[in-house]
Amino acid sequence: MRPPLSRRGLLAAGSGLAAATALPALSGCSALAAEDSDPHTLVIHSQLGTTAPGSPTYLAALRRFRAENPGLKVKNLINGDDLAQVYETSRLARKEPDVVMVNLYDKTLAWTDVGATVDVKGYLDDWGLRERVLPVALKSWTDGKGRLRAFPYFATNWPIAYNTALLERAGVDGIPRTGDALIGAARKLRAKGIGPVTTGGNDWTGQKLLAQIIQTFLTEDEAEHVFATGDFSGSRGARQGIDYFVELRDAGVFVDKAQGLTSDSMTTQFNTGSAAIESAMSSALAEVPEKVARRTEVGGWPLAPGAVHDKPTILRTYTLIGLWISPNGAKKIEAVEKFVRFMYRPDTVSRFIKESGRDMALRTDTVSTGFPLVAAAQRLGGRVSQALLPDVYVPPAATQPLITATSTSFTRGTGAAKVRAALEAAYRGA
Structure with a gap:
């Protein structure tokens, strides 16, 4: 109490x-x-x-x-x-x-x-x-x-927004639905000088996307336990999810220096066409300029083999x-x-x-x-699976330290063990 x-x-x-x-x-x-x-x-x-x-x-x-x-x-x-x-x-x-x-x-x-x-x-x-x-x-x-x-x-x-005009310019055939397809799309986008996935790695937007990716191999009950306790090492699913995140990060899926970006940086990059993909809640989707919105589709986050979800995920x-x-x-x-x-x-x-x-x-x-x-996000329905938003499970004292841990996690080259350690450190004293 x-x-x-x-x-x-x-x-x-x-x-x-x-x-x-x-x-x-x-x-x-x-x-x-x-x-x-x-x-x-x-x-x-x-x-x-x-x-x-x-x-x-x-x-x-x-x-x-x-x-x-x-x-x-x-x-x-x-x-x-x-x-x-x-x-x-x-x-x-x-x-x-x-x-x-x-x-x-x-x-x-x-x-x-x-x-x-x-x-x-x-x-x-x-x-x-x-x-x-x-x-x-x-x-x-x-x-x-x-x-x-x-x-x-x-x-x-809170779906994933894909600028299809930029994907087509880079030669990407359709919205990626798997991790391998996302990595391939990121390489093609970078070859054309286009940023792949933009996110606020230094604030709550990156924290939510990281939590969503970690849940690739977690059931809802398992996710509730992990985010309530901070036990990212003791859960096999959490370890697999962090490994998947690190694989995507080091393959160049996220824009350069994502660890220092904020929600404002993220929306600016997507809305100006300098990045092709973002995790965008409704309020951000409402602010996408009309000419970009016309060539944007919303969907879920691509999955890895063995995922507990049967469809790409969004948050609600x-x-x-x-x-x-x-x-x-x-x-x-x-x-x-x-x-x-x-x-x-x-x-x-x-x-x-x-x-x-x-x-x-x-x-x-x-x-x-x-x-x-x-x-369009309201109509996604059964085409996507829903991951758990961790906000009501994370202890209040751990919330801000998790932002720092998120920035560490988005820093390329940080191994999975160090990511887990950073996330778990955020819960000390919580």
Whole structure:
């Protein structure tokens, strides 16, 4: 069981930012002292609102919500990757916002367990919203004690995008479905001065692709165990998966210096045509320029002989963004209910799909017609197999060290034993 929420524990688990630097990052934080207990003010803290995909739709939704609820003041706070740290600092001061919109990952995994947010299962049922949510999303957001951490909202498909124009230019006949075909395609692409697979080897995008490749020889149950414990050496399937990754890496499948790239570098290389292949979640697929999207197909990651999967793999997750309720929000539950119901309304959900190309964790018949690659990923169905997204299994304390281990893993010449050792080292102290 995790220790109680405390200033020492929270800041020690954070990114190393001191409270003095975290507090100013919370836009409008100085006003919270007067507003956090005001029943007529709803304070929402979100990663949406700047350049994040879906931000314009979200801000427009807030304007509609305000117009429909003139007696309720809505304060919108925005943070990026530091949202969890900023929220925790505000919670320590008991000045936290009422609703938090963030994904289930890293530090947020512990929030409900330590009382930083509340179990929303009762609210979901009392408000009659259970049928609005996909059952797989409810399962993903429910912890081991049966608590629903947040109201599920955004989901994502995470296929492999292939620029067929670049493949054809290099003389590659079709999308590779096996490791040998991928290695052959990479050689032909390089001969034409085209980067093969681009990935953010120095951030979460590379971490997810590495985890996906490792699962080539792992069943779902085995993958859950490996990513929960960090036992990459004790699992035969994990050892085989790492060997496969190293074989692909040293054969030149990944672009040069992938270990230093980020998600921004990756999307830039693919969107400008300097690389032919990327592992792209829905939000990245929605940003592919039209002229590139017209010659792009989505599929799965090629398999090696003996793989446990019978089709190339993709990732899917239903935990991209949820609507979390804080202890302060529980004191203003009528206002929170209005906001959650508004966000769950079919018309609000449809606008995120149509205007922003977002995948949703909610039931809907709306399709991303304006975002053809997102729609294509939704239609992959049984043509691909699904690998496990490790986020909810990796201990929070191991999440950031795994990024460093990922960079080491993408460094050409690093042997499989050193890759395993780097990954396992990330779990020490977790």
